[in-house]
Amino acid sequence: MTRNRPDVVEALPAVEVDAPGAPPGCRRRLVETARLHWSTGDGGDPADLAQRFLAAHGIARDDLSRPGRHEPDAGVCGAALYLSAAAGAYAIGVSPGAPSPAPALPDLVVVVYHHADRPVPPPRPALAPWRLGGWRDSWTPAAHATAVGAVRDAIARGDVYQVNVVGHAAAPYSGDPLPALARLAALPGARYGGTLHGPGWALGCASPETLIAVERGRLVTRPIKGTRPATPAGRRDLLASAKERAEHVMIVDLERNDLARVARTGSVRVDELFAVRRWCDLWQAESTVSAAPADGLGLADLLRAVCPGGSVTGAPKHAALARIAALEPVGRGASMGALGWVGPDRLDLGLTIRTAAADGDLLHLWAGGGITWDSDPAAEVAEAAAKAAPIRALLAG
Template sequence: MTRNGPDVVEALPQVEVDTPGAPPGCRRRLVETARLNWSATDGGDPADLAQRFLAAHGVTRDDLTRPGRHDPDDAVCGAALYLSAAAGAYTLGVSPGAPSPAPTLPDLVVVVYHHTDRPTPTPPPAHAGGWRLGPWRDSWTPAAHAAAVDAVRAAIARGDVYQTNLVGHAAAPYTGDPRPALARLAALPGARYGGTLHGPGWALGCASPETLIAVEHGRLVTRPIKGTRPATPAGRRELLASAKERAEHVMIVDLERNDLARVARTGSVRVDELFAVRRWCDLWQAESTVSAAPADGLGLADLLRAVCPGGSVTGAPKRAALAQIAALEPVGRGASMGALGWVGPDRLDLGLTIRTAAADGDLLHLWAGGGITWDSDPAAEVAEAAAKAAPIRALLAG
């Protein structure tokens, strides 16, 4: 575990903040003043570490029922927060699965920002001088992926799980600076949580449209996305008519209702919107909105323990699905299927890190997958994961 200091505005160089959820009016007035990097091998509870580190640096979120206030004249603006899927599994006390293929990437990053009166200069246009992306190598073959789908279907037949999300990984060697490529990914249309984050020896870019957890108007809100088709008129009709996709989606909505109920005021959980079909780039996706009033005294740490890892990328029941994932996926989920966003005195807004890529010193990494039910066709699931990854691969190549 590493921390930087001292905790003063002059401590670190100013850079324009590109973290999802950072207040737009503050982005050119922010400077990083403190950072926590944590990996699972460091020990401890990452959710508790995050809450205590934030409180120590002026962002107190130990009771989410008490509305805070963002004041651009105050010193502290807020913080970027990233939590890997492995860290989420760690908080539940279950196996995080295979090791990450990008081990230099921490499992928890908290970066605190202060306001400054010295606006950052407008950055020059992103330039990927010398950028070259080599061929992608998948962590499993299409046949191995299809066999994993069959293994999940067998587990469903035994009654072990109702649904499990399987995620594949690919890596490609690169030369040059990966950050402009990751910034292109973060700028995709519809990327509600588009942004980047980087540290020594690693960088990640996120184009996620999915809300893992937010606090909006005093309520906890999650917006699970489950169900995908090509963004054509026929694709939309097919998604709306698919009994398999709707059943899979409703199972995840029920899981999210149960997750929120663990930390909500009794009787306050509700489904505000069910199976709304929306477009993301060249895909139709089905999204629902589930909300609840937070229980008295609910803090950030307990909220993270309740919702991480996200139900739409694990399965139901969550613990049993995570056991399947640990047994079947050949490499860890790394930067994908975790949380990335903003925690401030007045707001909390974390996206699920789907449509996310990460770079270490040698390789660019990408993950894609989908939910498996009894009705899943192995070949179709392999094709769906490839369809999700293909446009992102092309974008990263530039």
């Protein structure tokens, strides 16, 4: 575990902040003043570590039912928070699965920002040209299809109702990866578009999916499940698909149960169900589930309730995580975790789908989908490839 605690704001350089959820009016005048890195091998509870570290730096989120205030002229503004899927599993006592293919990337990152007195200068352009080599998948299409079949067998035995399986690919690169990751973060529809980086690693996110947010005093999650090509025929097919709707409703029920564990009794509701929206070249189905937070609900308990996200694990969640750990050949790394902003007045975390990460030698990308009894292995392999294709093309630049 590493920490960085300078004594004064000027101890660290100002950088333009593009973490998802950062107040737009503050982004050009933020300076990093404290940083926490944690990995699963460090021990302890990452959710509790995050809450205590934030509180130690002026961002107390020990009762999310109480409204906070953002003071533009005050010192502390908020913090970028990243929590990997492995850390989310670890926090609830479940195996985090296979090792990450990008071990330089921490499993928890908290970066605290204060307001600077003057605007931050724009970033310097990269000096070396960007080159991205060929992608190499961690499993073949046949191995992916076999994993889909294994999930169907587990469903037939009654072990699970649904499991999300995720594949990984890596490509060598040369040059600075941050501009490529920033291009990814700028994709249309990337509600949680942003980047985060540290020594020897960087990640870029173009996620459209809300894992958890606090909006107008309510906890809100917006699970996405169900994908088709962004054509008129694709939209009609998605709306008419009994398989996609059943899969989607299972996850909505799971999210309702997750929120009920930390919500005021009787306050959980489904505000919108199976709304079809476009992301780049895909139609996707999204629902909105919300609840009033229980009195005294802190950030740590909320993270343990919703991480890892139900739409990228399955149902029941613990049983699905066990299948994921047994089937996926490499860890989920930067994908299927949480990334966003925690401030005195806001909490807004996206699910890190459509996410890539760079270490010292390789660029990493993950994609997958939810498997039910009605899933066709070949179609699931094709769906994962369709999700990854626009990101691969954009990263190549």
